[in-house]
Amino acid sequence: MQARDLMVEDVVTVRADADVSEVFRKFARHSFSGFPVVEADGTVVGVITESDLVDLxxxxxxxxxxxxxxxxxxxxxxxxxxxxxxxxxxxxxxxxNADRPIREVMSTDPATVTPGTDVDEVLTLLSSTDPDINRLPVVDDEGALVGLIARQDVIRAFHERRMEG
Structure with a gap:
């Protein structure tokens, strides 16, 4: 099993040029606890979480x-x-803080994987406590976002596999 088998491709993102008020609205509209932050070309530059905003x-x-x-x-x-x-x-x-750029609040240099990353590496990253990672952006060779793996995606995939076998 590889990252491509676990990831979801329809990912809600935050633009890197967004401000805090825009991100608050995004959290209000979606039931996610964090979003990948991307440049206009889709390159992942960070992750913004509810915890990052609470810190404000x-x-x-x-x-x-x-x-x-x-x-x-x-x-x-x-x-x-x-x-x-x-x-x-x-x-x-x-x-x-409403007009504060999200770049100042987001976590930078997020852990990412590629579609071909082995499930063992995905599990290692998601089970780490330093840092505590809840979601992994899946990027192509240029760093552009192609999917996302959340902890619940891994659990769901393993559950489905057990039910099949």
Missing amino acids: FEADDETLWIPIGLPPFVDTLTYQIKPPWRDLDLGVDLVR
Whole structure:
């Protein structure tokens, strides 16, 4: 079994010149957790995920420094804080980031495979935790997108194969 046996060819993509607001609309219209990002010629340049967009709304600095003692004997403690979602002003953050180029937010240099990649390599990539890969763009020799393999595609293919045999 090879990547071509697992991939779907009708892939929803995001243009590399899109902005954050366009990508939010794409996530709202499709039930995917990520999309390949492509140039006009179809070359894969990145992947954008829901997690990448959620990161836009997290506080830049989650460390609170607390001074302890009196000068000159002052020590500091660090304390990690995570503000709850309700404390963030999502409307302001969305407006602030709406025109931001997706190139600044996407994961660059994504793992890709070719149609002839062996299933064992596909399984190795999708089961890796560093980085955690949920989808693999399938590209031709020039790097243009020809398909996509998501974890559920692999599971479905193996299930179908077991049901046949």
